[in-house]
Amino acid sequence: MLSYRHQFHAGNVADVFKHAMLCRLVLALAKKDKPFCMLDTHAGLGRYDLTHAWSQKTAEWRHGIGRVWGRADAPAALHPYLDVIRAENPDGHLQHYPGSPWLARKLMRPDDRLVLCELNKDDCAALKLLFTGARHTAIHNQDGFHAMRAALPPQERRGLTFIDAAFDQADEFGRVTRALKEAHTRFATGMAAVWYPLMAPAAMLAFRRSLQAMGLPKTLQLELSVYPEDWTAHIRGSGMIVVNPPFGFDREAPPLLDWLWRAMSPENEGGTRCEWLVPE
Ligand SMILES: C[S@@+](CC[C@H](N)C(=O)[O-])C[C@H]1O[C@@H](n2cnc3c(N)ncnc32)[C@H](O)[C@@H]1O
Structure with a gap:
């Protein structure tokens, strides 16, 4: 039984963190001529109308993309992410927020392949509608965890598996x-x-240890939180584990995270992390 609907949370602090980092990963892959494939195992709707009653109800996006999209002083590396959002809202009013599939497709080249899985039937139908006629984009109403078996390795032998x-x-x-x-x-x-969402410190330590015990190659851990560690009212922030990150990403990410954190944390609470979980 699926209970989660991303419409309530689209454009929130966690989305901005996740999507800003995702865009950098996609762009790093797009630097080389050879095409690549991105598998998005949990794709969501693809694009969100922030005037929808569910978005209005939580108003989470106001604390996330609402604080970031109009800023003129964003670092250049965040421009591609912000430019996609601005292109979705040409009249200067923030109404449409792109999800991971839309952001990725906009930054991928025509020959790069995008594979999207979304288990919710209605959301998957909306996703198919959004991508009507899109080249090299496959959309499956399927469990994304199971879909990995058929989709990996991709024929391109280059790419990104994004598990959200x-x-x-x-x-x-x-x-x-x-x-x-x-x-x-x-x-x-x-x-x-x-x-992943940031939970109690003990649970986070267990997650970290289980990842370190898995024999992964070089792996980075990124986090951004805007609430203190003992915050329990709702999630205090989130993180991303990146296996085989692009060369130099450990140096590129920290100033971007810092800028995003300052923009979205007016009380200066929480913080950021960029650490090797498995060193190079
Ligand atoms: C966090 S949202 C995805 C947001 C999206 N990746 C983005 O960044 O715009 C998680 C999505 O996964 C879907 N979902 C839940 N379980 C799934 C599964 N086993 N396989 C594929 N999709 C699933 C939910 O319906 C929901 O739309």
């Missing part, structure tokens, strides 16, 4: 950890990125 699970079920940390292991086993030279 809903975290609405017990042991989702265990599931994404196993999925990361499977992605790496099937496609050892590929890049893989897993998003």
